[in-house]
Amino acid sequence: xxxxxxxxxxxxxxITRPPSGAERTGDTVFRGIAYACAGLIVxxxxxxxxxxxxxxAPAMAEHGLGFWYGTTWDVNKEQFGVLPEIWxxxxxxxxxxxxxxxxxxxxxxxxxxxxxxxxxxxxxxTIVELLAxxxxxxxxxxxxYVLIPLIRPAADWLHEQLGWFPLFGTSMSGPGLxxxxxxxxxxxxPTVAAISVDAFRRxxxxxxxxxxxxxxxxxxxxxxxxxxxxxSGILAALVLGFGRALxxxxxxxxxxxxxxxxxxxxxxxxxxxASLLASNxxxxxxxxxxxxxxxxLVLLLITxxxxxxxxxxxxxxxxxxEGKQ
Amino acid sequence: MQMxxxxxxTAIAVAVxxxxxxxxxxxxxxERHGGRLTIRGAGATFPKPLYEKWIGIYGERESDxxxxxxxxxxxxxxxFFLAGKDASGEVFEGAPIHFGASDAAMSDAxxxxxxxxxxxxxxxxxxxxxxxxxxxxxVIGLRLSREAVIGxxxxxxxxWNDTRIAASNPDLELPKKTMxxxxxxxxxxxxxxxxxxLAAVSPDWREGPGAGKRIDWPxxxxxxxxxxxxxxxxxxxxxxxxxxxxxxxxxxGLPVAxxxxxxxxxxxxxxxxxxxxxxxxxxxxxxxxxxVSDPPGADAYPxxxxxxxxxxxxxxxxxxxxxxxxxxxxGLTEGQPIAAEMGYLPLPDEMIDLAKAKVELID
Numbered sequence: 001x002x003x004x005x006x007x008x009x010x011x012x013x014x015i016t017r018p019p020s021g022a023e024r025t026g027d028t029v030f031r032g033i034a035y036a037c038a039g040l041i042v043x044x045x046x047x048x049x050x051x052x053x054x055x056x057a058p059a060m061a062e063h064g065l066g067f068w069y070g071t072t073w074d075v076n077k078e079q080f081g082v083l084p085e086i087w088x089x090x091x092x093x094x095x096x097x098x099x100x101x102x103x104x105x106x107x108x109x110x111x112x113x114x115x116x117x118x119x120x121x122x123x124x125x126t127i128v129e130l131l132a133x134x135x136x137x138x139x140x141x142x143x144x145y146v147l148i149p150l151i152r153p154a155a156d157w158l159h160e161q162l163g164w165f166p167l168f169g170t171s172m173s174g175p176g177l178x179x180x181x182x183x184x185x186x187x188x189x190p191t192v193a194a195i196s197v198d199a200f201r202r203x204x205x206x207x208x209x210x211x212x213x214x215x216x217x218x219x220x221x222x223x224x225x226x227x228x229x230x231x232s233g234i235l236a237a238l239v240l241g242f243g244r245a246l247x248x249x250x251x252x253x254x255x256x257x258x259x260x261x262x263x264x265x266x267x268x269x270x271x272x273x274a275s276l277l278a279s280n281x282x283x284x285x286x287x288x289x290x291x292x293x294x295x296x297l298v299l300l301l302i303t304x305x306x307x308x309x310x311x312x313x314x315x316x317x318x319x320x321x322e323g324k325q
Numbered sequence: 326m327q328m329x330x331x332x333x334x335t336a337i338a339v340a341v342x343x344x345x346x347x348x349x350x351x352x353x354x355x356e357r358h359g360g361r362l363t364i365r366g367a368g369a370t371f372p373k374p375l376y377e378k379w380i381g382i383y384g385e386r387e388s389d390x391x392x393x394x395x396x397x398x399x400x401x402x403x404x405f406f407l408a409g410k411d412a413s414g415e416v417f418e419g420a421p422i423h424f425g426a427s428d429a430a431m432s433d434a435x436x437x438x439x440x441x442x443x444x445x446x447x448x449x450x451x452x453x454x455x456x457x458x459x460x461x462x463x464v465i466g467l468r469l470s471r472e473a474v475i476g477x478x479x480x481x482x483x484x485w486n487d488t489r490i491a492a493s494n495p496d497l498e499l500p501k502k503t504m505x506x507x508x509x510x511x512x513x514x515x516x517x518x519x520x521x522x523l524a525a526v527s528p529d530w531r532e533g534p535g536a537g538k539r540i541d542w543p544x545x546x547x548x549x550x551x552x553x554x555x556x557x558x559x560x561x562x563x564x565x566x567x568x569x570x571x572x573x574x575x576x577x578g579l580p581v582a583x584x585x586x587x588x589x590x591x592x593x594x595x596x597x598x599x600x601x602x603x604x605x606x607x608x609x610x611x612x613x614x615x616x617v618s619d620p621p622g623a624d625a626y627p628x629x630x631x632x633x634x635x636x637x638x639x640x641x642x643x644x645x646x647x648x649x650x651x652x653x654x655x656g657l658t659e660g661q662p663i664a665a666e667m668g669y670l671p672l673p674d675e676m677i678d679l680a681k682a683k684v685e686l687i688d
Contacts, residue, residue: 074541084544144561152563170503174562175547258510261544269505269547279550283511
């Protein structure tokens with residue numbers, strides 16, 4: 001039966017044929033490697049958690065939940081609490097997210113919504129992404145020697161004029177929340193901007209055409225059509241940026257001031273969990289190391305919660321604005 | 326920052342070693358061939374510039390012995406001295422350490438540990454002052470009463486124009502800036518000296534935070550590592566005040582506060598006032614562990630200290646023992662004017678005699 005399509009497919013004269021043995025093997029091996037790599041990552045996370053948990057176990061048994069709301073870090077009396085550090089971590093990261101988020105999304109809109117020639121946009125984008133390549137110790141030094149003197153006059157003015165307002169309740173001495181949050185904002189800017197740009201780029205061109213076809217102005221199209229459509233990607237960018245801000249260590253250890261207090265003031269020195277870990281580890285004795293391990297676990301948990309909440313919000317917006325399930 | 330600093334510290338130690346090597350490349354060569362004796366010490370950072378100067382000058386005279394000193398802080402100095410080396414192998418690559426150095430001497434418990442092996446002798450080598458350096462543009466010659474110092478470092482004084490500060494500074498116009506105390510984060514002899522003074526001055530302080538190499542500071546205090554770190558943080562921060570050894574404030578040109586002493590006089594930190602404080606120390610105990618927490622003299626600067634070398638009572642190698650004894654005796658006699666030149670407080674004469682007698686005890 002010369003016209004039987006099945007025998008024809010099986011013959012070597014055509015380009016369609018079932019996979020050969022070697023191809024099958026290659027496929028299986030690749031799949032195996034992919035599974036192994038994925039499994040390895042999960043194992044690594046479990047191993048880190050297990051190790052941290054094991055080293056922190058004595059401190060967890062000793063201090064329990066009090067560790068979360070305690071405010072002293074006294075090595076001599078072996079009293080440990082990280083509430084000021086949790087406060088500082090969240091406060092500085094949220095401020096950074098607010099500033100970095102607004103700027104990052106604005107940059108993404110500027111680069112993708114036909115404000116400049118697309119060649120120029122590529123140049124701009126590369127420059128923004130270069131910010132991510134600067135080592136954090138350089139950010140720290142820049143913050144100390146450039147940023148702090150730069151914002152000091154504004155901070156002094158705000159404190160003198162609006163000192164009754166809790167956010168400006170103390171005068172700025174030097175290292176503190178404001179410089180730390182500003183530097184953090186710059187550090188998360190490339191992450192937020194790059195991922196938001198990709199989110200805008202992924203929107204099919206016909207969506208914008210349809211919007212214009214409905215008679216929208218440029219800004220109506222951007223704010224009411226493009227932004228909601230890209231919202232899940234932008235949220236992912238914000239979650240990633242926030243995660244980076246929570247864990248940033250070196251620049252913050254240099255800029256936050258290392259003072260274990262809870263203050264609303266933007267100009268007061270504070271402390272973060274990551275900075276506490278970095279500054280206390282080298283000198284720590286056995287008991288303090290256990291407490292530091294517990295603090296590391298707290299930081300890990302906060303980051304985890306932030307990511308889960310971020311993911312949930314992202315799913316919600318995807319359903320609401322993009323009609324995807 | 327800490328990581329940076331500890332890298333920096335290692336780098337300094339390496340640089341010092343390299344410098345020693347560079348001064349005498351052939352000496353290092355000879356040492357590698359086992360021809361020269363090397364004596365190593367580690368400990369307090371405060372006398373480190375002095376010890377290095379001594380090593381440089383004395384090394385020229387006695388060229389068949391190499392001395393090395395690593396500034397690792399008083400806490401680590403005691404630890405390494407008790408262990409006989411740096412167990413982690415970072416300092417001197419774990420080579421034996423023959424002497425330690427500490428601004429806080431040694432506690433009874435630590436001496437008890439040392440007595441299980443070769444014992445410990447504490448030999449004071451020089452004295453120093455802890456100053457309160459501050460950064461307050463336009464304010465020079467700040468005077469602080471004892472009450473004000475306690476108030477600042479317990480976090481009770483929140484702003485610079487507090488009445489407790491203004492009371493002793495009628496001529497100064499104090500701004501309404503926020504008070505930012507700067508303190509040491511690491512285990513520090515300087516913290517021990519300063520908090521011992523505060524505990525001697527105020528019963529509340531004695532009952533509360535107490536005296537120690539590391540204590541629980543109030544929340545508004547910025548915690549920084551090392552003397553140099555404290556001085557630098559003060560320089561960066563307007564409205565900051567912190568305690569540091571005299572030279573570190575001097576080096577960065579920071580203004581220092583004039584402090585009220587036990588007699589009620591306000592005394593500027595100066596070598597004469599420091600020496601007066603050391604001399605007004607009460608009776609010197611037999612082990613030479615004398616802490617001048619609150620000197621009574623009328624002209625005495627209130628926060629002074631001795632700094633000690635930690636030596637063993639017995640050294641197995643007679644060559645090492647004799648070389649070390651000769652060097653320490655040299656430091657106690659000819660080394661004293663050098664200390665004075667560098668801004669340290671030379672030992673009172675009677676203390677030199679007592680210290681020499683201690684060194685002679687080494688067997």
